[in-house]
Amino acid sequence: MEQKQSGTGGSLVAAGLALSLVVLTFSTIYIFFKRTWWFPEPISAFAEAVDRQFDRTLVITGLVFFLAQLALGYVIFRYRDRGGRARYSHGNTVLEILWTSATAVMFIGLGIAAERAWASLHWMGAAPGAMQVEITGKQFAWNFRYPGADGQFGRTDPSLVNDAAGNPVGLDTNDAAAQDDVVTATMAVPVNQEVEVILRAVDVTHSFFVRELRFKQDAVPGMVIRLHFKAEKTGSYEVACAELCGLGHHRMRTVLQVLPEDEFQAWLREQAAE
Ligand SMILES: [Cu+2]
Incomplete structure (x- = not known):
């Protein structure tokens, strides 16, 4: 041997x-x-x-x-x-x-x-008086809806969703509360203010992600998911879709602007005018 x-x-x-x-x-x-x-x-x-x-x-x-x-x-x-024989162990x-x-x-x-x-x-809801923003994910864009002066979101209907007609979230314009709703393609919030996010998806699962907020949440068709955040630093931050949602997934991104209160109000007026 x-x-x-x-x-x-x-x-x-x-x-x-x-x-x-x-x-x-x-x-x-x-x-x-x-x-x-x-x-x-x-x-x-x-x-x-x-x-x-x-x-x-x-x-x-x-x-x-x-x-x-x-x-x-x-x-x-x-x-x-070292050329010796190995020893078998049953463990300890x-x-x-x-x-x-x-x-x-x-x-x-x-x-x-x-x-x-x-x-x-x-598990804890948004603080009372939080500003509400509805966020809708859709292949391959985000839409943001602000309730307007009445503080009420108007009725939406999936059958009314029509990008070509400029109605990406299916807003029912016959509803009085829908008249002043503002739908935008970028998001803005006032700094140091609690914001309640109402997350929805039109087609498949998307995920709303803002790195600087460490905030990532799936948007699931058929579900309304409420979360909240308070941004404490003004600036411009990327909003990305963090769920592979189709071929155009990579371009499903927009921007979150955290603005001083007066600039936010001016931004909202500007968006409403468009
Ligand atoms: Cu997506």
Whole structure:
């Protein structure tokens, strides 16, 4: 029987593997620390809460990643091929219980930590007096509807949807409340004001996404989904569709302008005039 060769060959391979793991680990940690590719600046309290949760998760999982990769590098080198016989192990029940419970505690803990931010968006309604904007997703554009001076949205009817006639959301112009509704192709909101979003979709599932608000919600045909946000920084932000919704998905984007109150009112008047 041929005796397996041990010696420098095995050591070199093991050392090379271990070293590449160490280099990979440190460069990954460096990229995250340096924030080389990072999120745009948050513009709402909710967005900041999401970022805090992200940081918490990243620190915990980053630490686990760091220790696990270094341990793997160590084990690769320490137990490299020395020509001996491998030993069979049944595992270790105590260790199994330990790391399963540690993982459970970590996931449940992170879930509890995130619960308040999640609840503030999904379970609690908009603050009283919030401005309402209805957002309708359709292949391949967003439409925004403001209720006008009466504060009431007029009736809509899917059978009235007609892009060519300039009625993308199917507004029923016979309804008195519909007379002053303003339908726009870009979105604007006043800064520091609670906005209630009423999300709808005409054809397939779309997803309303504004990165700076950390706000992403599917718009589902047949459903009316209410969420809310308060943008605290003026500026112009991209609205993207975050759900692959067809061939023109890539061009389903528009802009959210966060404006001072007077500029917002002027914008709304301008849109109504058109
Ligand atoms: Cu879409």
